[in-house]
Amino acid sequence: MSPEARPYDIAGLKARLGGIRTEENPALVRQKSRDFYWYSPTLKRQLDAVSGDIVAFPASEEGVLAVLAACHALAIPVTPRGAGTGNYGQAMPLDGGLVLDLSGLDRVREIGPGRVRAQAGAIIADIDAACAASGQELRLHPSTYRTASIGGFIAGGSGGVGSISWGGLRDLGNILSLRIATMEASPRILELTGEEVQTVSHAYGTNGIIIEVEMPLAPAYGWIDAIIGFEDFAEAAAYANALGEQDAILKKLISVIAAPVPQSYFLRHRKYLPDGLHVVLVMVAPIARAAFESFTRRWNARPLFRSDLVGPEEAKGLPPLYELAWNHTTLRALRVDPSITYLQTLYPFPDQLALVARIHERLGDEVPAHLEFVRFDGRITCFGLPLIRFTSEQRLEEIVTLHEQLGIPVFNPHRYTLEEGGMKQTDAVQLAFKREADPQGLLNPGKMIAWDHPDFDFGAGRTYLFPGLQRHAAASDATGSAA
C-alpha cells in the first residue's frame, strides 16, 4: 500500500518528528497495536483487524510533546501504549493513526520514604527492584508485574495484587501524583494530585498522556506464597473472607479458585494440588507466619504448598503465586484450553459469600469460580474473575445478565469502551477533563462513548460500536492483503 492511500498524512508527520524513532513496518505496527484483548472472543472478533499507521518511540518528555504537537497539527489520532498487557483493547488504535509507545520513558526518578517517582513506561518489577535497596515496594501491581508498565497500569488497570491491604487504584492515596501532557497545538504539562488524579487514571489515555507518576510505597519484607486446600468450596471462600478480615496479618493476595481449575491449568504447581480440592492462594508477610498458621489451623483446611518450606531447587521451576492469580488465572487456562474466557464481577458487601454460593450453584461447571478478595470502601469483599467455558457470544451475554439479575455487578471485559467495561454510565469528570485536555478528540478515539456519542443509551441493551473502528477495519482489510 502506498502512503497516499492512508487517511492520515503520515509522510507529513514523519517530516515533523525529526530525531524521534518511528516504525512503519505493517507487521511491527500491528504488533504494537494490540494487547491481550484476545482473552475475549467478542473483542477478538471486533478488534482483530485494528492497527495503527505508525508507531513513535520517544525517549523523553520533550519527545512526547513533539509527537503530540505534530499529530495535533495534522489531526492524527494518538493512542498511548505501555507494555500492551491490557485486556480490553485499551492501547489499540481503533481509528488508526499513531501509536505512542512510552516504553522509552522508563527512568525511576526519585525514591523517598513511602514514595517513588518514575516515568510512565517503567516496568513495574523494575521500579520495585530500584526501590528494594530502601526496603520498599509498590503497594499494588497487576499479575503482569514482570511485563506491565506503571503508566499502563494506572491508565488501564484497577488494582490487583495488594488490593487486599490497600484497596484499588481508584482509592484516594493509591496514586500520589500524575504528570500528564495535553493534546493541544502547544501541548501543556500538568501535575495532578489528590483527587485530580482520578480524571486521567483508568481513562485509557483518552484525556491526557501520563508521562510520569508518583506512587506510594509499602515495606518490602518479601512474601511467603502459600496454597491452602479445601474439600468444600463455600468453606474455602469463608476462610478467604475471614483471613481478609484479620487486620493484623499482613498479606498481599487472597485468591479462591474452584476445582478443577488449579489441577487443570496450574501445570507447574500440579504436584501440590490433589484432585478435587478447591484452593486459596495467599501471599503473607514472613512476620505474620505464626499468626497465619494459627489462623489456618482453626479451619478444615489442608496446607498444600509453602514457598518458604520447599528447597531452592524445587522452587526454581515455580512461578510466583501472583502469576496464578488475578488475570493470570485466565491466562493459564487459555494456554491449556483456548476456548476459555472469563468475566469480571463484584460481590457487594455484606452479602458476598451468599452471592458467591448462589452463582456457583447456578452456573456450576460452565463458570468455574475464581474470587479475588480485596478491601473495598473499608470492608473486605471479593471480586469475581470466573472462567467461562465459552460456547457463544449469546450465551456469554446471558451469563452476564444472570449475574446482574442476582445483584452482582459486572465490569464487562468483553467491551472496549470505558463506560461499558465499567459502571455503564458517563464519568462526568473524565469527560470534562477531555474537553480541556483534548479538545479535538484525538486521544485514543472510540474508547469514551460520552465523547463520541453523548446521547448513547446505556440502558438500551445495545453494545456501542465506534464508527471509526468500522472505517478503519475496512481500510485495514484492504491493506492487509497487500502487506
Next chain:
Amino acid sequence: MSPEARPYDIAGLKARLGGIRTEENPALVRQKSRDFYWYSPTLKRQLDAVSGDIVAFPASEEGVLAVLAACHALAIPVTPRGAGTGNYGQAMPLDGGLVLDLSGLDRVREIGPGRVRAQAGAIIADIDAACAASGQELRLHPSTYRTASIGGFIAGGSGGVGSISWGGLRDLGNILSLRIATMEASPRILELTGEEVQTVSHAYGTNGIIIEVEMPLAPAYGWIDAIIGFEDFAEAAAYANALGEQDAILKKLISVIAAPVPQSYFLRHRKYLPDGLHVVLVMVAPIARAAFESFTRRWNARPLFRSDLVGPEEAKGLPPLYELAWNHTTLRALRVDPSITYLQTLYPFPDQLALVARIHERLGDEVPAHLEFVRFDGRITCFGLPLIRFTSEQRLEEIVTLHEQLGIPVFNPHRYTLEEGGMKQTDAVQLAFKREADPQGLLNPGKMIAWDHPDFDFGAGRTYLFPGLQRHAAASDATGSAA
C-alpha cells in the same frame, strides 16, 4: 510496724534475694503499688489503701527467676509492674506481697525488617527511638507512649493509637511472640507464638510474667497531626467513619471529641479551637497529605490545625495529638475538673453511627462523647471513651446499664478484675494456662475471678470483691497509722 506483724515472711524473702535490689520504705512501696486507677471514683474508693510489702527491681531475666523462686518458696504473692500507667489497678497488689518492678529489663535486643524484640520493661517511645534508624516504629501504642512499658501495654492494654490501621493487641499478628516466666518452685521460661500469646496478653500478669516481647513494626514516615472542626456532631462522626474507610489513606489516629470538651480541656491547643465546634483528631502520613485534603474538602468541615503548617516555635509548646486522644482525653479533663470520670464502650458495626447518635441525644451533656475509630474484625467502627460528669456510683452504674440496654457493650473501667472489665465471662484459655503456669495462685491475686471464685455469677449484677483485698486493706489501715 515490725516485720513480724506482716502476713508474709519478708525477712526470709530478702535473705533469699541476694544481689537483687529491693525497697521496703512504705511510702515508696505504696507509690510502686499504684497506677492510674484513680480515674475511676469506684476504684479509688476500693483500692486507695492497697500496698505491697516490698518491691523488687531485678535487672535481668535471671533476677526475675530468682525473685519468682524465692516468692514461690515462701508463698508470697507477686504482682508484676511496668511503668504503672494502667487504669484498672492492673499492677496493684490486692493481697500485698511483692511488687515485681520490671523497669530494669529495658533493653531493645534486636531489630529486623518488620519486627523488634525488646525486654518487657522497655519504654514504648524508647523502643521506637531505637527502631527509627531502620525507618520503623511499633504499629500500636497507648496514649501513654512516652511513659508506658511494652510489657505493661501487652499485659494490661488493648490497642490504641494505630488501631485504626492494625486493629488491637487481641488480633493475631499484633504480638509476634512473648517470652514468659512461670510461677513454680523452679520457674520455667516459655516462648509463646501465634495464638499462644493470647493466653498471657491482657491477663494482667495473672498467669505468667512477661519478660521479653517480639512485636511487628510498621514504616515510620512521621505523622501529620490534624484537627478538623464540625458544627454538627453527627457529621463529625460520619466524617471520621468515612475517613477510616479510606483504605489508601495511611493513618494512625481518628478521634472524635464533642464540644465543649476540646475547648475546656485541651488547654495548649485552645487557640485553635473555636467555641462550639466538635473536633476530629487525625494522625495521617505525609504521603497521604493531598489525598487527605481532597477527602476533607468533600465535607462541611473546618480545618483548624495542622502540625506541618505551624512554625517550629509555635509547635514547641504543643503536645502530640495522641496525647489528646484515647485515655489522655480523660486525663486532660481530670486535670481541669477532678470530678470527671469516663467509660469504655464499643459501638458494634454496622450500626455504630446510629448508636452514637442515640446515646449522644440521650445522655447529652452529662456524658460528653469521645469516639476512637478502629479496625475491628476487618471493619471500621468505633470505641467510645465518653467523659462522665460524675455524681454518684449509682448513677454511674445506671449509665453503664443504659449503654448495655441500647446494645452498646461496656468494658467497665470501674472494675479491677479481668472478667468484669472485659466480656463478663471466664476466659477458659487464660484460666487453663494459669493452672499450668501458676498452680499456687500467687501471681497478681484477685484479678481473675475464674480462679478465685469459679462459681461467680456474672449475670447476677453483683460486683466481685476479692477477699484478700479486704484483709489487706484492714492490715494496711493498721500499718498506715504506724507508718
